[in-house]
Amino acid sequence: MNPYKPMLAKIEKITVETPDTKTFKVVFTDPEDAANFDYKPGQFQQVSVFGVGECTFCLTSSPTMKGYIEFSAKKVGVVTSALHEAEEGDIIGIRAPLGNHFPTDEWKGKNLLFAGGGIGMAPMRSVLNYCLAHKEDYGKITVIYGSRTPADLSYKYEYDEWRKGADVYLTVDAGDDSWTGRVGHVPGYLKELAPSSENTVAVTCGPPIMIKFVLQELKALGFEDENIYTTLEMKMKCGIGKCGRCNIGSKFVCVDGPVFNYKEIADLPQEF
Ligand SMILES: Cc1cc2nc3c(=O)[nH]c(=O)nc-3n(C[C@H](O)[C@H](O)[C@H](O)COP(=O)(O)OP(=O)(O)OC[C@H]3O[C@@H](n4cnc5c(N)ncnc54)[C@H](O)[C@@H]3O)c2cc1C
Ligand code: FES
Known part of the structure; x- marks a missing residue:
């Protein structure tokens, strides 16, 4: 499978959260993609607006919400502005799930x-x-x-x-x-x-x-x-540990993160 190839997804619903942030509820157009997709809280995705570019968003939906995923985008620049102009029914690209996740199993009982x-x-x-x-x-x-x-x-x-x-x-x-x-x-x-x-x-x-x-x-x-x-929100490109865009010392935020605890962060070179 080509990790750079996005899955196609249809924007099913757009919710205006705040004056500069919208939440996009999307469903994969290929039933096989939909059936195989699974993720954990804290993971992220690369979203492409075709002809404009790709950028990074965490999955804001929970894996307990079945049949769709959601992300929230704050309008700050080129791709997020294009997303804010998108309409329900539009098709976007999604590479996901990427990165690590919150250790919810370790937190049990706390x-x-x-x-x-x-x-x-x-x-x-x-x-x-x-x-x-x-x-x-x-x-x-x-x-x-x-x-x-x-x-x-x-x-x-x-x-x-x-x-x-x-x-x-x-x-x-x-x-x-x-x-x-x-x-x-x-x-x-x-x-x-x-x-x-x-x-x-x-x-x-x-x-x-x-x-x-x-x-x-x-x-x-x-x-x-x-x-x-x-x-951690380092700027990302590939999202899969290949391009070297997001590294801090020997760690790649896109694969070793984006979730870290502060003991791990204290051990990183303080270059961010
Ligand atoms: C793991 C991760 C999760 C993220 N989750 C979310 C999310 O859930 N919702 C959300 O709205 N945004 C999120 N971001 C930030 C989002 O990726 C950027 O705002 C987006 O890529 C900007 O794209 P653009 O083309 O619109 O902006 P550009 O035109 O590329 O840049 C516009 C401005 O935004 C700044 N910028 C670009 N990328 C980043 C970045 N990664 N961090 C901080 N500033 C940036 C640029 O320096 C510039 O000042 C996340 C980033 C990462 C790395
Ligand atoms: S974004 Fe390419 S190595 Fe992390």
């Missing part, structure tokens, strides 16, 4: 803490929905999610479902007339809520500045590096 910001919720939504679907395997699940404004919060239609199995805390940097919730940054909310690090794994994804301060708070709460996970 409490889970998710601290995310903005589009960083995209990879966390996959693992969160996976763990909620296997709630009996995990302890207490806590979600802290923030964005710049209420309009920038993604996946609003799912919060009630999340609340059935998790404590969900939302916050925005700046509220508006409709917002009655908390105003402030994710790290500050984490400090205020002070979840116990006892038997708990933390996952954090979001803007680098948020992650920096979330890490500080997690350390203050007693979380060890090996119990804090994130996904």
